[in-house]
Amino acid sequence: MDQVAFRQLWRRFAELVHANKTALNELDAAIGDADHGSNMDRGLGKVVEALDAGPEGSLRADAKLVGMTLMSTVGGASGALWGSGMLKFSIALPDATVVEWSGFIDALDTFVEALSKRGQAVVGDKTMMDVLLPAMTELRASAEAQESGEEIVVALAEHAKGWSDATRELMARRGRAAYLGERSIGHVDPGSVSTALWFQALADTVRAQVP
Amino acid sequence: MDQVAFRQLWRRFAELVHANKTALNELDAAIGDADHGSNMDRGLGKVVEALDAGPEGSLRADAKLVGMTLMSTVGGASGALWGSGMLKFSIALPDATVVEWSGFIDALDTFVEALSKRGQAVVGDKTMMDVLLPAMTELRASAEAQESGEEIVVALAEHAKGWSDATRELMARRGRAAYLGERSIGHVDPGSVSTALWFQALADTVRAQVP
Amino acid sequence: MKKIIDAVDTIVDQALDGMVVAYPEYLKRVEGTMVLARHKPKESGKVGLVSGGGSGHEPAHGGYVGYGMLDAAVAGEVFTSPTPDQVYAGIRAADRGAGVLLVVKNYTGDVMNFDIARELADADGIVTEVVLVNDDVAVQDSLYTTGRRGIAGTVFVHKIAGAAAEEGADLSSVKAVADAVVANLASMGCALTSCTVPANGKPTFELGENEIEMGIGIHGEPGIERVPMMSASELTASLYHRLVAELSLGDGERVAAMVNSMGATPAIELAIMSGHLANLTKRSKLSLEKVLMGEFMTSLEMAGASLTLLRLDQERSTLLNAACDTPALKVVKH
């Protein structure tokens, strides 16, 4: 993945979140505090601004800019997770303008690990980890199977949506929804939806790049 | 009028106000603070209690009891007016259990004068005086014309209702409705309605007494 | 109507007892009355201050009983002025032998009930004076009607007259300073929602999702005009300019302000208004010496706010900043 694609990924993610802002807030209203769409939208708007204004340095510099911007503009649980995770992600990226697919997957792994550590959530807790953790497993497996990047991410975007939908049946054990106990069952976790949108943005970006 | 009739008058007035409490509050909501029905109802409830418990003294004692009770339980503009007016009314009544029709009219005159002095309202100001002042004029005239008490009060109750209705077209110059200026036009004054109910109670009482 | 109450007719009685539970060091209830008086009365020989009115304006008026403000507050039913016997009980509680000043908001009911109470006090040998507060500039001041209403600015009268009384000024001086406050005081409010009088059970008026009622009083009465919703900046400016014009405030003059919530409007919105207020005074070259921001004179759970300006001179400024210690307003000396 090169710098153009990386920036495009975040622009696309910002677009998708913006289009789904109200829906994300409504999901959060049901089992949280109705701000997840506003939070992500506010932060991603700033990320796009920052990337547009940022010097054409390296992928690492771009990812750091993304992390710092999310960290200082999103707020809430999602801001702490995305922000601190992206900073770790940046360190794992090369100080160059291109990264191999395998290097990108490794960096993503660092990201997910950082989130696991920070948020302590595991699969089944009804959080964004219900998308991120299986996504990492699938990415690793498919990369080992030498599938093409495009095939992988297109399939992954589909699956991510499914994992997110599946949070509906779960009882939350982490995050604000956990306070609701059994009443959290029957609603999709908003953070898992925005995370699935990130994989959607990744698929859209990769697809657009392959002519 | 004797003491039985006097007490019956207040019981009937209390009944009529209680039945019209919500309507009076609603009239007051339109151009005031929505409490005239509650105020009069609260006070008249106490008046009935007090009269029921009161010793069978004189008309003057009864009227004083009514005045004191209204004064200390109604509150608002109507409480000050009815309360202090009834105290003056009591002084004008004989210390006996019966009063001639003419003596009753004289006492009422004292009542209305006290209200004029306390409230400074004249005809056309959109207050209870728009009923009380013409009612006094009519009472005086009909008494001089030697009409029977019953005929007089039955007609008067009708007319009082009409004078009250006519406050609808007026712009308030006294009381809380005055703050509304032109916006007070188009609504009937609640105090004039409750005052008309008093004349209704008077008519009902006199009628019930004449077999 | 959803309210945390037990019965409509015991609200005021219960609330007065609850005030004493929350502020035992400040307040006591005069037995058998609707009067809250200072727990520790001021020294004898000082002028007493009594205010009161209908309930539903909390913290007014019981919240202002304490050192440097009121000596007693008389509570009527919700939005109904108290009866003369209760006002009289307040006067007696406040009297320390130097006479009592009654701070009365200019409503027919309040004026008449306080007047009758004064007649009772008179018969009893207690000297009283009245200051009539009529700060609501939404209402026309006319000799032919009842004139203007008293609203949130009343709290400035409590504060400043209370400080004068605490300093030992005599009754006519305390009245003079209170009258001077009223002469230099202007307020105006607006409602975003109505309130519900408990005895009535439903909202006094209805406002559309995009409407705001300008020039409302403090009893859920209808206001002066209904206008489309506007921004905080426009709203603050429209109230502000009206007050400045009424007081003919000019370059370099000193003012105090109050940004008052009608009840449901949260502090965050008052703070936004306060920011605009500071900019507006700067632009009109007024010196904004003090801002009281919060709930001072409410209308139950009404959403909305009122703005008050008070022209200051040296005397009023000193008295406004004098120490006071009441449940709802404290000026702490550092």
Place this chain on the structure above:
Amino acid sequence: MKKIIDAVDTIVDQALDGMVVAYPEYLKRVEGTMVLARHKPKESGKVGLVSGGGSGHEPAHGGYVGYGMLDAAVAGEVFTSPTPDQVYAGIRAADRGAGVLLVVKNYTGDVMNFDIARELADADGIVTEVVLVNDDVAVQDSLYTTGRRGIAGTVFVHKIAGAAAEEGADLSSVKAVADAVVANLASMGCALTSCTVPANGKPTFELGENEIEMGIGIHGEPGIERVPMMSASELTASLYHRLVAELSLGDGERVAAMVNSMGATPAIELAIMSGHLANLTKRSKLSLEKVLMGEFMTSLEMAGASLTLLRLDQERSTLLNAACDTPALKVVKH
């Protein structure tokens, strides 16, 4: 949505400036940040106290900045915990060389953002400690989840830990006293109406005319159960008994209480609740030493209330009654 605002995304920024307009003697805004700090910092060598969280809970937390309570308050967007860089700015503003205690309400977002800020402070050589407030007994305390939330009881932590810091206690002692407050603290709230998050434009939930939501948090989150409306007496008792059970309070124990409005519920209703509270404590033979009644931790314009009980020992009682002087809470020594 009708609110007195200019634009959804400038609310917090404008409100912070407005707080400084209203309380210039108390507060200053740390330039370029969302931090309100004491206008006059405490002496160096004393432990600093920082709290914060999403906005919309006013007067929390900026209103508690001042002598005897907080040194700095960090404001996030409405109902959104502040970002680590802002918390870090608050830590720097509060640091007087003796370390800083962070008072954090137990929400995942707050905990993580404050944790990241501590990492930044650590790198900078500023020693920090955290006290996690989790007083909401509506929520089950479980090791397998995030545990209980922090709500209105947080203000007792500010007050008591703030007094200890002002007296010169060191960081571990201030943390110990704060932790002891949390260990003896229980709160529970209810909503009569929802509130509207400005960025969202419509109420977070809907409640019927006869419904009340028990066990709500302070962010308009749904509560624990929906029950039919009840009387003030029943409501106070149901909250009270839950708190007494959670704290296992027994005969003769000393408590402080808070009767907190969620925003729109007027003082008159809080006073009615306070009256019931006093009767309930009397019946359970508790010694009710202090009642804080008013708006302390709100949810914008939500109607409803919360009740907090704090078990007192001699140390907490002394610190609770120590002088403090902040915009929203003042303890005046007579």
